[in-house]
Amino acid sequence: MYTNIKSENYEQEKQNMKSQKLYWDYVDGKVDTNINYLDSENIKYNYSFIYAMEKQTDTSYSIIDYDIYTSCDLSSMEEYSAYGINETLYTYMLENRTQPIYAIIVSTIALIIIAIYLIWSIGHKEGEVGITLNSIDKIPYEILVFVCLMILSIALAVVVNMGGTINYVILLVGILGYLLCYAMCAVIGVTTIKRIKAKKFIKSFLIYKIGKFCFDKIQGWFRTINQNATENKRIFWYYLLFIIISIMLVSLFYTGIAIILLIGFWIWAYYQIKKYILEQEKIKNALKDIYEGKSNDVHLNESELKGALKEMAIYVNDIASGFSNAINESLKSERLKTELITNVSHDIKTPLTSIINYVDLLKKENIHDEKVKEYIDILDKKSQRLKKLTEDLVEASKVSSGNVKLNLENINIKELFNQTIGEFKDRFEEKNLIIETTIPNDNIKINADSRYLYRIIENLFSNITKYALEGSRVYIDIIEKEKIVDISIKNISKDKLNISSDELMQRFVRGDKSRYTEGSGLGLSIAKSLTELQGGTFDIIIDGDLFKVHIIWSKV
Amino acid sequence: MYNILVVDDDKEIVGAIEIYLKNEGYNILKAYNGKEALDLVNKNDIHLILLDIMMPEKDGLETLEELRKTKNIPVILLSAKSEDYDKIGGLNLGADDYITKPFNPLELIARVKSHLRRYVSLGTIKKEEDGNVYSTGGLVLNDDTKKVLVDGKEVKLTATEFNILKFLIQNKGKVYSIPDIYENVWKEEGFGAENIIAVHIRHIREKIEINPKEPRYLKVIWGVGYKIEDEK
Numbered sequence: 001m002y003t004n005i006k007s008e009n010y011e012q013e014k015q016n017m018k019s020q021k022l023y024w025d026y027v028d029g030k031v032d033t034n035i036n037y038l039d040s041e042n043i044k045y046n047y048s049f050i051y052a053m054e055k056q057t058d059t060s061y062s063i064i065d066y067d068i069y070t071s072c073d074l075s076s077m078e079e080y081s082a083y084g085i086n087e088t089l090y091t092y093m094l095e096n097r098t099q100p101i102y103a104i105i106v107s108t109i110a111l112i113i114i115a116i117y118l119i120w121s122i123g124h125k126e127g128e129v130g131i132t133l134n135s136i137d138k139i140p141y142e143i144l145v146f147v148c149l150m151i152l153s154i155a156l157a158v159v160v161n162m163g164g165t166i167n168y169v170i171l172l173v174g175i176l177g178y179l180l181c182y183a184m185c186a187v188i189g190v191t192t193i194k195r196i197k198a199k200k201f202i203k204s205f206l207i208y209k210i211g212k213f214c215f216d217k218i219q220g221w222f223r224t225i226n227q228n229a230t231e232n233k234r235i236f237w238y239y240l241l242f243i244i245i246s247i248m249l250v251s252l253f254y255t256g257i258a259i260i261l262l263i264g265f266w267i268w269a270y271y272q273i274k275k276y277i278l279e280q281e282k283i284k285n286a287l288k289d290i291y292e293g294k295s296n297d298v299h300l301n302e303s304e305l306k307g308a309l310k311e312m313a314i315y316v317n318d319i320a321s322g323f324s325n326a327i328n329e330s331l332k333s334e335r336l337k338t339e340l341i342t343n344v345s346h347d348i349k350t351p352l353t354s355i356i357n358y359v360d361l362l363k364k365e366n367i368h369d370e371k372v373k374e375y376i377d378i379l380d381k382k383s384q385r386l387k388k389l390t391e392d393l394v395e396a397s398k399v400s401s402g403n404v405k406l407n408l409e410n411i412n413i414k415e416l417f418n419q420t421i422g423e424f425k426d427r428f429e430e431k432n433l434i435i436e437t438t439i440p441n442d443n444i445k446i447n448a449d450s451r452y453l454y455r456i457i458e459n460l461f462s463n464i465t466k467y468a469l470e471g472s473r474v475y476i477d478i479i480e481k482e483k484i485v486d487i488s489i490k491n492i493s494k495d496k497l498n499i500s501s502d503e504l505m506q507r508f509v510r511g512d513k514s515r516y517t518e519g520s521g522l523g524l525s526i527a528k529s530l531t532e533l534q535g536g537t538f539d540i541i542i543d544g545d546l547f548k549v550h551i552i553w554s555k556v
Numbered sequence: 557m558y559n560i561l562v563v564d565d566d567k568e569i570v571g572a573i574e575i576y577l578k579n580e581g582y583n584i585l586k587a588y589n590g591k592e593a594l595d596l597v598n599k600n601d602i603h604l605i606l607l608d609i610m611m612p613e614k615d616g617l618e619t620l621e622e623l624r625k626t627k628n629i630p631v632i633l634l635s636a637k638s639e640d641y642d643k644i645g646g647l648n649l650g651a652d653d654y655i656t657k658p659f660n661p662l663e664l665i666a667r668v669k670s671h672l673r674r675y676v677s678l679g680t681i682k683k684e685e686d687g688n689v690y691s692t693g694g695l696v697l698n699d700d701t702k703k704v705l706v707d708g709k710e711v712k713l714t715a716t717e718f719n720i721l722k723f724l725i726q727n728k729g730k731v732y733s734i735p736d737i738y739e740n741v742w743k744e745e746g747f748g749a750e751n752i753i754a755v756h757i758r759h760i761r762e763k764i765e766i767n768p769k770e771p772r773y774l775k776v777i778w779g780v781g782y783k784i785e786d787e788k
Binding site: 342345346347349350352353354355356357358360361387391394409411412413415416418419420421422423425426448450451453454 | 566568569572573575576610636637638639656657658659661733734750751752753754755756757758776777778779780781
């Protein structure tokens, strides 16, 4: 035994140690010490030592009562003790505490780069375009996450509760647990990124699939109602649904939100009905347009409509396009006809020019033979009539196909009639026709193309000079009414009128007797077409020998 | 002796026109398409051209366009095309007149004469327009001598006709209705005699116009009134 205790007095030395240094005392299983927290509860015993001590009590030495005091000088132990090592480490770390920051920065950057690369590359398989999903990615998302979190939490529980004592089994379980934790995190992370990249994230939720399934079922049910049921049954189903939802909401009335929902539902239902009626109105208007001949403007948007309304819209569109096609076709053929007539008339006019000119030259030759003179006269008349016919033909076809450009302006009907009567006065007087006019004193303005309006009156007056009974009266009455001007021109025909007024207005038709006289028979047809083109109405009334033309025009 | 060039691919028409114009004492040159016509114009001193539109090689409008780059000779287009836009198109290209086929030989001669007079004699002389002489185009009304000249040729008008024409030519370009004319010429309000004025106007037109149905000077605006066209 070695000791540096020099004192003889045991008690005194004990007090000395207690006062100056750390001491530790073990007496009869009891500990006495001045080291903080190192009382009996916190002391680890070296059992073998205690055992040896206790064993000694049985020996012959019989040391029944002895104390052991140990003490140490900390300054000399510094380097080797656990405290010393920790102290050294602590000082080292304190001095170099700035160093790891660089490591942190570098590793964070590396982490970000790797993460970006991984996020970017996940799901791409060599030789395949797009995102490749495996069977894990097809498991509904919340189920997968739930399972992974279960495994994760079990593994974590194992790892955390391993306790202080370590043996190989526990170590193995721990390592496995950590690996499982990482694996689960990786699985969730990877599959989430892949699903988002494949744009299937929301779709991969089980709840989405269930919702979509229910929605499809309900929609399918609605579609069956919409397609197969009659309008009558459909209304019934919709109404039933309305009542059921209303009752459901009313029965939940004690909660405040149900009232709001119910009112909202009713407003929604009102707007649905309103929308339906407005759409119906649109179809009605389209039908009205077709009825009024404006089928070109009709185009209903079928895709906006549903059910019976959609069907209606499709039918209406079909009818409208059929109508406008037919109208366009007939317009086109009318235009082609006009073009053809115009071109043919050009081709006729050129040789006709020679005929007229050479007939005229023949007339100037010194011919004494009366017969030849008579023949030349006939040639002259007929060639002139041919000329008039071609001109009228072109005009009639242009006017009846609406192929004229109107230059509408305000025209004074009174002035027009005075001018026209002035133009024809001599020709009327030649036939001893007496003109009786009733023309109001005030000016009457109508909207018309002045040249074509003159053409109408000119044609009528020219007919009168040709077909009126000589010495009879011609009545021209202009009657001003609230919104219209009523023009009537009456004369007595010199020949019996044995055809109807409708026939008279058709192209090329004349009273039989007049067939061999001058004129083309197109005058009335042209006058009627021109009147109608400018928005007036043109009627012919035949009453015995009385021939009456009735023109109505709206005033400005 | 004036040289007139007649251009038409129809030889008979050219022949007939030749006869008519020769009777009037003009010298005729003939061409059957646009190219020939341009050749003749360059080689001869030509005073007037009658030009058909529809021709092979070079049609009338192309010929006219080419011609107008260098020459100022009066050109009367001659065509079977009688649409307004054909006439307007031709006149805009620089034609002086437009006659549709089949034409009245008398009208053709009258127009030829009128254009020649204007081109050769009147065109160069500056019209004296003092207080009592009024004119538009080839129409001249002299209030002192009470004479009316159309392209230098005197036209006989009655006193009423002269007064109406004087009033309209004094206010050329403006449109006057029958009551306006009555008030201004007779200096009193006229009732009942309205179509008398219209008759007078028609008579004036028949005297001063080559084709009264398509008047050049005294225009009728149906339903509005009458006016004298203001020609420079």
